[in-house]
Amino acid sequence: MLAFIGNRALLAIPTLIFISFISFVIIQLPPGDYVTAYAAQLRHAGEYISPLQEEMMRDQFGLNDPMIVQYWRWISDIVLRGDFGYSLEWNAPVSTLIWDRLMLTLAISSASLVLTWAIAIPVGVYSASRQYSFLDHLFTVFGFLGKGIPDFLLALILMWLAFAYLNMDVGGLFSPEYQNAPWSLAKLGNLLSHLWIPLVVLATGGAAGLIRVMRANMLDELGKPYVETAYAQGLSEARVVWTYPVRVALNPFISTVGWALPALFSGDVITAVVLNLPTTGPLLLQALKMQDMYLAGSFILILSVFTVVGTLISDILLAWFDPRIRNA
């Protein structure tokens, strides 16, 4: 088992080098660079910047160096000094920009993940063990509705309902009066009153799909002979279902739990933009639009580290959960 983990961890290193290089190149592929985007933005705002100034900026940021030099400068700082570089647009270290938003992102995403599973697993199990019952049909309808409605639309509808009928202040995380206030119970309450919309939006979208997956997995498992064996032992239906087929049907979930890690980090960008949430998703989107390559590159690097680590975690969990894989 230890050799297995060590082996996987070693394999991750070349993967990460490759990903970081490719992502750095791709970010720079579109014509122009950060200065071009910056100049265009200034012109849009009615200001002017001379080509000479542009050149000076490029020199200053080192944008004229060959790409490989720029890549080396960036990656060696990260590896040797843990320095993710400087965001050109925000004029601030990339690490502070990202870590500032990271806690909130992780909090929202993991809460919605837990909520998603808490809804999807029991509902999926119920739907499968009472196939074609009234509630199964009802869950199916809601499942397809949840899957069919785009998250951002649901977010907009909920915001409108909350604003128009519940007289709630929506969007962002805090009402203006709490924005800069020190932490207090009232501020926490205010946070929670804002947080339910993103949680509901993210959880319904995810749960709708997972219910179908869980139901299908369970239907496969419920027909297997070992379930009949379990009934033949005199176990109650609930014990049979939760001890045996659910345990097997969860394996596909376990094998994808690692992907939740990068998803937690990037969050749901569109929903976050609509709801004006200061999570990492909108930051990444903006960085890509502005070709803010150190910020964007660091983002993608962190994402890929999370993906690789997440996959490793999945593999380990699955091996721990399913003896057939452990001994294979």
Place this chain on the structure above:
Amino acid sequence: MGNKTMTRTNMSPERLLDVDNVQVHFPLREGLVKAVDGVSYHVNKGEVLGIVGESGSGKSITARSIMRLLPKRALDAGGRVEMQLRSGEHFELSSYGRNSRAIRQVRGKHIGMIFQEPMTALSPVHTIGSQIMRTVQLHMGLSRAAARERAIDLLAKVQMPRPEQLVDAYPHQLSGGMRQRAMIALAISCDPALLIADEPTTALDVTTEAQILELLKQLQSELGMAIIFITHNFGVVADIADRVSVMYLGRIVETATVDDIFYAPKHPYTQALLRSIPRLGVDQGRRLPTIPGMVPDPFSVPPGCAFNPRCSHALAGLCDVQEPPEKRFGSQMSRCHIADQFAQEPVHA
């Protein structure tokens, strides 16, 4: 169907199980399938009853109706199943609901069941020990440690090699024969009075089959339990059974002691089945006789005797019109209009 009307208020003391006129139907889009159409048999204490029939004859479904483990879409269309233990306890199994507490007290405790597929009949993600322990803890109220001890003892009893280690093995680490041994250990874990073995050796190779049969015989005499042994293989029945019931299209066509079945069969279907068993050194170079025709489609069971279109003795105007009654010759029963004829001139198959 002469004696069906007789209501048994008391089972005779040597009886363990009485299955009386059980009917199981499947309502399908194409029509009603009477998978089990009035099956009656009994099992005495400590006896092995073999049930032989082709696939689809309803032998497994009848066994599952004893355990109340019918598929959800099956319709329990009537009949009575009663069980009576040595202790005098009496259960009217047919009155219990599928998930009732009453039937759960019987399953696994008084009736154990072995299934055909040792590959898939055990949970792939639990050790065989933990599966046995769960049953033992449920019915015998043992502690974890005591249950584990018992699981190891049981594995030793079914002659599993290295039981102390294999108690922690997962099914995929075991061979087919060893899995079936684990399955048997699970089925007998609470010393049941009755063991239902549903084609337990069909998925195994012949050598392993012989070992498993030997083991079942040994356990049966050791524990004094009765066995209902379901199979399509007459050779296996000859090896293990005391009495045999032959099923065809959801009915029992003949029941007799194992000797009478082999040496004095009184139903043309039994005779035809026995003739189609290949034998070493007999009739070499001749084609093996087969039963003409196919098992009829369950939606259109022929009128009269269901076997009449394939029967070489069928009498027009009788067999294809009138359902044959149960005819008794001592302990032998045959559902054939002309069974008396076979009684006078025993057919040596």
